[in-house]
């Protein structure tokens with residue numbers, strides 16, 4: 017499904033199956049009404065003193081046997097169609113999400129994404145598999161039954177259908193406030209789901225920092241808002257539904273038909289035998305009140321779900337090119353007049369020029385919020401620059417084939433993500449065909465091999481199931497991953513929180529192994545790690561305010577030198 021497609025586009029590929037399924041349901045509608053007609057015809061004939069009309073009896077029997085079979089054929093067609101749509105939407109959604117900027121994922125909650133990929137898609141396909149084919153059946157049953165009654169006695173049909181018509185009009189012409197309430201109800205339900213996910217993710221922090229309070233105020237607010245909205249919606253529904261529901265209830269219609277039936281029979285407007293089908297079909301007539309509201313709800317629910325999918329598909333994809341580069345390792349990266357703003361009007365990187373010479377380590381330091389992490393995340397295209405360009409050997413990264421970009425540029429960030437797979441598979445991510453030997457060699461170089469062997473299942477242990485790794489250990493696994501991928505350029509966001517000294521020195525050893533013979537751009541949060549860098553750039557408010565080697569900058573006695581003054585570095589001058 018392409019971005020911006022609507023419900024019609026969504027249903028187009030399965031339209032034939034849905035049409036056949038709907039047609040079979042119309043056939044089922046005939047099968048539902050036929051036994052009622054048969055009972056009526058048999059009774060009328062017998063009351064008239066005639067012989068049993070066996071044709072009607074057999075028609076009823078056949079209808080009772082065949083209808084469930086046709087119904088299951090119809091459902092297997094519509095469910096097959098809905099399964100196909102579900103598969104197609106999810107696959108397209110995942111393909112699309114793979115092309116949106118990586119930074120977009122930081123802005124959506126896991127709950128929102130899960131709801132979209134899982135519940136919204138399932139709800140839409142439930143509608144397609146079940147509700148859409150059942151709608152024509154519902155309509156056909158109502159139309160057939162009422163047409164048959166009108167054929168017997170049009171005037172009496174009008175009289176008994178009157179409460180249903182009034183109830184339908186009342187239900188359809190709801191005051192507009194109901195839509196607002198329902199919209200608010202959906203909004204608060206979404207808010208509650210997102211807050212619940214946030215709370216689940218941050219529970220440990222809440223427990224530690226909020227003492228006995230186990231819930232975030234925002235979560236409690238979300239519960240309050242949703243409860244209020246739920247009660248308001250239910251009260252409004254109840255108020256607006258009371259009269260129509262009474263008028264269209266089966267018991268009311270039965271009493272109404274009986275009373276008017278007696279009047280009609282007493283005044284010779286109706287023969288007693290003709291009252292039978294009306295009494296028998298009271299139930300179908302009373303349900304007809306839901307026909308229009310059900311169809312309206314069906315259409316609006318399908319539209320709302322299709323719109324929410326459409327919105328996800330509308331997230332702009334990163335424009336990609338197909339350029340590849342010669343397989344060389346000595347490539348030069350250049351930031352030329354790079355400007356970036358997350359939100360319009362607030363520049364985070366300001367006309368920045370920087371060249372990363374092949375095989376050199378460039379360290380970025382500067383106060384918190386100066387734009388260091390943002391700068392490094394522009395290179396692997398978490399977001400695209402809003403001005404200027406980043407080039408690899410003179411080619412704008414926006415024109416490079418993304419696979420080529422990630423072959424050239426590896427990144428190790430602080431927030432290491434592990435997949436729920438074996439340790440070996442986690443290391444093998446960039447190169448699934450890598451041999452066990454290469455995986456082990458990478459782990460050895462990343463100083464994590466011995467730790468992995470401490471596990472009974474070793475490299476076959478599933479992370480999160482058989483084994484959990486500490487922050488420093490997880491970081492070394494992600495370094496092993498990058499060592500195996502062996503990209504010529506590496507972006508490194510050094511961990512802010514120093515692990516214990518032993519783990520810290522192992523991470524440093526692993527980074528040294530990884531950085532060998534590579535062009536490295538690193539955000540340094542601790543000054544000791546930048547001393548040997550080939551170039552150090554000092555950032556402030558999105559600009560480079562100093563650049564040089566450690567010795568040059570110390571001799572200059574400027575901002576960098578100032579950071580080394582006791583007490584400054586620890587207050588966050590270096591990040």
Ligand SMILES: Nc1ncnc2c1ncn2[C@@H]1O[C@H](COP(=O)(O)OP(=O)(O)OP(=O)(O)O)[C@@H](O)[C@H]1O
Nearest residue numbers: 122358359364383384385386387388389390391591
């Ligand atoms: N996803 C985002 N959306 C909007 N603004 C953001 C986002 N990420 C960062 N910022 C803002 O951009 C500015 C630069 O942030 P950045 O994280 O790049 O700084 P930093 O120098 O790496 O800071 P630190 O050393 O504290 O990590 C900050 O003002 C920050 O609030």
